[in-house]
Amino acid sequence: MTTSKLNTAVRAAALKTKVGRYVTGEQLRERAITSGFNTDTPSDWARATNRLIRAGILTPTGTSVAANSPQARGRKVPVYTRNSARGIAA
Numbered sequence: 001m002t003t004s005k006l007n008t009a010v011r012a013a014a015l016k017t018k019v020g021r022y023v024t025g026e027q028l029r030e031r032a033i034t035s036g037f038n039t040d041t042p043s044d045w046a047r048a049t050n051r052l053i054r055a056g057i058l059t060p061t062g063t064s065v066a067a068n069s070p071q072a073r074g075r076k077v078p079v080y081t082r083n084s085a086r087g088i089a090a
Contacts, residue, residue: 009037010048014057017082023058024077025049026067049080059083 013031017023029045032038039045052058064076 005037007048007051009035010045011052011055011057014052014082019082019084021082022061022079023082024065024067024079026069026077028052053080056083 009032010028012035013028014023016031025045028049049058053060058080061079061081063079065079067073067075067077
C-alpha cells in the first residue's frame with residue numbers, strides 16, 4: 001500500500017472520532033484495517049499518526065495506556081485528543 005493511501009485511511013479513522021474524545025494510535029490502526037487498509041511495516045502506522053499530529057488533527061495528552069493487541073505484549077501506547085474542525089480538508 002502506498003503511504004498516501006495509508007495516510008488517507010488513518011486520517012479518515014481519526015476524523016470518525018468525535019471532537020474532544022481520546023484515541024490511541026492502536027485504535028486508529030484497528031479502524032483503518034477494518035476499512036480494508038493495512039501495511040506490513042509498523043513504522044508506517046507511527047508515521048501516519050505523527051502526520052495527524054503535525055496537521056493539528058490530534059494532540060498528545062502526555063498519558064499512555066496498555067495496548068490491547070496481543071502482539072504489543074502489554075506495551076504502553078500514547079493517548080491523543082481529537083481536535084476540533086482542523087484537518088477536515090484532505
